[in-house]
Structure formats: C-alpha cells, structure tokens
Amino acid sequence: MILFFENRYVAALRVRKQESGFDVRWMLVHFRREMAFADVFAEMMENPTPRMRRLEQLLENRSAAEFEQQAGQAQLITRRNFGKTMRLFAPLYVSNECVNNCQYCGFSRDSGILRTTLTVEQVVTEAKFLHDQGFRNILLVAGEHPKFVSEGYLQKCLDALKSWVPTLALEVGPMEHPQYQEMVHHGAEGLVVYQETYHRETYQTLHTAGPKKHFDWRLNCPERAYAAGFRRIGVGALFGLANWRFEAMALCAHLDYLYKNCWKAQFTVAFPRMRPYAGNYQYQPDPERTLPDRALVQLITAFRILFPQIGIVLSTREPSAFRDAVAPLGITHMSAGARTEPGGYTGAGSDDLHLTVRGRRVELETKTAGQKATEQFQIHDQRSMQEIAAMLRRQGIDPIWKDWDPALLAAPEESLFFVNQS
Numbered sequence: 001m002i003l004f005f006e007n008r009y010v011a012a013l014r015v016r017k018q019e020s021g022f023d024v025r026w027m028l029v030h031f032r033r034e035m036a037f038a039d040v041f042a043e044m045m046e047n048p049t050p051r052m053r054r055l056e057q058l059l060e061n062r063s064a065a066e067f068e069q070q071a072g073q074a075q076l077i078t079r080r081n082f083g084k085t086m087r088l089f090a091p092l093y094v095s096n097e098c099v100n101n102c103q104y105c106g107f108s109r110d111s112g113i114l115r116t117t118l119t120v121e122q123v124v125t126e127a128k129f130l131h132d133q134g135f136r137n138i139l140l141v142a143g144e145h146p147k148f149v150s151e152g153y154l155q156k157c158l159d160a161l162k163s164w165v166p167t168l169a170l171e172v173g174p175m176e177h178p179q180y181q182e183m184v185h186h187g188a189e190g191l192v193v194y195q196e197t198y199h200r201e202t203y204q205t206l207h208t209a210g211p212k213k214h215f216d217w218r219l220n221c222p223e224r225a226y227a228a229g230f231r232r233i234g235v236g237a238l239f240g241l242a243n244w245r246f247e248a249m250a251l252c253a254h255l256d257y258l259y260k261n262c263w264k265a266q267f268t269v270a271f272p273r274m275r276p277y278a279g280n281y282q283y284q285p286d287p288e289r290t291l292p293d294r295a296l297v298q299l300i301t302a303f304r305i306l307f308p309q310i311g312i313v314l315s316t317r318e319p320s321a322f323r324d325a326v327a328p329l330g331i332t333h334m335s336a337g338a339r340t341e342p343g344g345y346t347g348a349g350s351d352d353l354h355l356t357v358r359g360r361r362v363e364l365e366t367k368t369a370g371q372k373a374t375e376q377f378q379i380h381d382q383r384s385m386q387e388i389a390a391m392l393r394r395q396g397i398d399p400i401w402k403d404w405d406p407a408l409l410a411a412p413e414e415s416l417f418f419v420n421q422s
C-alpha cells in the first residue's frame with residue numbers, strides 16, 4: 001500500500017517536473033533523511049543540489065576582475081562570521097604505525113620507515129611543549145594499527161590531556177559508533193576524517209590493503225562521529241589524487257548532506273594538496289590532477305560564499321607566501337610550527353625506533369645519534385608558531401589560541417546570557 005502511494009507521489013511529481021522543470025530525483029534524494037551519505041552520494045553527483053550547481057559556476061574560469069570580486073565577497077563573509085581572527089592549532093603525532101597501504105602516504109604498512117608509538121607520558125611531554133608555545137587546540141594524529149595504537153591507548157592520552165588542553169581533536173582510523181562515544185566521553189570534542197579521494201575507482205586503486213579499502217565505511221564516518229556526540233567534524237579530500245573539480249563537487253555534496261542531517265555539529269573543510277612523502281620524496285604532482293594555486297584560491301573563496309559559517313583549514317603543507325596571501329580570504333583555522341612525525345617537537349620516542357615488518361616489530365641493526373621517527377610528509381611552511389602569529393598580526397588578524405572550554409557546556413544559561421550581554 002505504501003509503495004502504491006509512493007509510486008503515485010513520484011508519478012505526480014514527474015508530471016509536475018514536465019510542467020515546471022522541477023527535479024523529482026533531486027527531491028527524492030533530499031527527502032530520504034534516513035539514508036546514509038554513501039547511499040545518496042552517487043545520485044547527488046548525478047543530480048547536483050542547487051548549492052553544487054552554484055559551486056560549478058563559482059569554479060568556472062573567471063576574469064581577473066571576477067576573481068577579485070569573488071575574493072572580496074569571501075573576505076567580507078569571513079569577517080562578518082568570524083571577525084578578524086584565526087584559530088591556531090598544532091598536530092601531535094602519537095604513532096606512525098599503520099596497517100593500511102595508501103599509495104600516497106609515508107606511513108603505509110609496506111614502507112620501511114622508522115616507526116614509534118609514543119607512551120602516554122611522551123604524549124604529555126609533546127603536548128606540554130605545545131602548551132608552553134601557547135597552543136590550546138591540539139589534534140592527536142595516529143596511523144591505524146590495532147596492535148600499537150591499541151584498545152584504550154587513545155583514551156589514556158585524552159585523559160592525561162583533557163584537564164589542561166581545552167580543545168582536543170582526533171585524526172585517527174575510522175571507528176564504530178560506540179568507540180567514538182568513548183572518545184567523546186574521554187574528552188575528544190573534534191574529529192577529522194578526510195575521504196582522501198571521493199572518486200570511488202581511484203580510491204580502490206590507491207588503497208590496496210587494510211581496513212581503509214572500504215570506501216563507504218570511510219564515507220559514512222562523519223555521520224557516526226556526529227551520532228556519537230563529536231561537536232566539531234572536519235572533512236576534506238587530498239587534492240592531487242583525482243580530478244580536482246570532481247573532488248570539489250563531491251565535498252560540496254558531502255557538506256550539503258551533513259548540514260541537513262547533522263546540523264548540530266560545527267564543520268570544517270580542508271583542501272590539502274599532496275606533498276613529497278617518505279618513500280617518494282621526489283613526488284611531482286600529476287599535471288592532470290594537480291590543483292593549481294589559483295584554483296585553490298577559487299575553491300577557498302567559493303566554499304566560503306556557499307557555506308558562510310564553515311571553518312576552513314589551511315595547513316603547513318602550503319608554502320608560506322601562499323598562506324600569507326590567502327589568510328584573510330576565508331581561512332579560519334591554521335596549523336603552525338607543525339611536525340608530522342611522532343616526537344617531532346621534543347624528540348620523545350626516539351629511543352624506541354624500530355621497523356615494523358608484517359605487523360611485527362623488528363629492531364634496528366644500528367642506531368645513530370639524532371635519529372628520529374619518519375615523518376608522514378614534508379611540510380612546506382617551516383615557520384615557527386611565533387612567526388605565524390606575527391604574520392597574522394601584521395595583517396590585522398588576531399591569532400586565537402583558545403575558542404572553546406568544556407566548562408561552557410556546564411555553565412547555567414543565565415551566565416552565558418550575561419557574558420553575551422557584557
């Protein structure tokens with residue numbers, strides 16, 4: 001009976017489409033709220049939402065004047081929504097062990113790199129270093145390895161940091177909903193999970209081993225994180241793996257979906273570009289897939305116009321001159337003084353370096369002084385946090401170290417009202 005009415009409804013809409021140009025499939029996609037993003041992704045790419053169609057226009061080749069006008073609009077929207085501020089954060093790599101083989105990453109299972117997993121005490125040492133520098137927003141990053149980054153490890157790290165680091169986020173292997181709930185319970189308030197590439201075939205080619213092979217499992221990760229209570233969720237694609245326009249449209253589709261279905265969370269988006277990495281320090285961007293500087297600026301400004309309140313992240317993968325130039329145009333979050341290896345800030349864990357072969361630890365035959373764990377990729381902007389903060393101030397942008405405190409959730413409503421009025 002339900003099916004009968006559904007069909008009648010669709011038939012009626014079809015008639016309406018013929019009369020008015022109304023898109024039935026688009027409506028069906030967007031009213032199936034109970035479906036996960038992986039279920040509707042392909043249809044959304046075939047039948048773009050109004051916002052995706054607008055993105056297409058904003059990414060068209062633009063004259064210099066149009067380009068400048070788009071940048072000006074993005075800058076204005078950013079100021080209106082975020083003021084002249086920039087949230088600074090630092091990644092803290094806790095482990096470079098991984099069971100996955102991702103063909104663009106130095107931590108891949110089959111890479112013969114120097115590996116280590118920091119002890120909880122060493123994680124605290126690294127975090128203290130960052131805290132002394134001024135950071136109050138730390139992103140804990142780990143490869144995916146159930147043996148080394150084992151059950152309970154991340155929870156212990158969070159427990160050791162949460163009383164003095166107000167903003168803790170995770171960039172780790174995707175988890176099930178109950179595990180995410182546990183992370184939130186232990187003090188993680190943000191989760192970053194980039195799809196790497198939204199192009200399904202390319203994804204299959206690049207992920208040859210490990211749980212990361214499962215495209216849909218990763219695609220639905222932000223929804224699982226939202227359901228588990230994460231307050232901030234970061235999505236993105238690694239640009240350079242597939243056609244950048246396709247990735248941009250897919251990201252827009254993903255955000256469109258998340259805005260409608262996970263509307264209580266704050267979202268951030270990032271457009272990281274491939275960098276040389278362990279095992280491929282000679283990496284040269286594929287001209288067919290590369291995201292040129294001008295297109296990246298267009299992307300940043302387009303997403304700012306389409307999603308006025310979204311956080312846009314720009315990391316130290318980008319060269320300093322580029323970061324300085326785009327800082328006022330839509331960016332709200334920047335990493336600074338970043339290292340991409342465990343122990344990168346203090347040298348912690350360098351006494352435990354080893355190789356990992358087929359999941360087993362293999363001791364080094366020789367150890368040399370000053371040896372460090374291998375980095376995930378080469379950063380481009382090598383400036384210190386102080387230099388980045390000074391650059392922002394020169395541009396009239398206030399560096400923000402802390403924009404959240406868990407106590408806010410516990411505060412009575414009247415006192416928040418009082419704060420807002422003062």
Ligand code: SF4
Nearest residue numbers: 098102105107108143
């Ligand atoms: S991208 Fe992540 S999952 Fe893939 S090899 Fe690197 S650390 Fe592991």
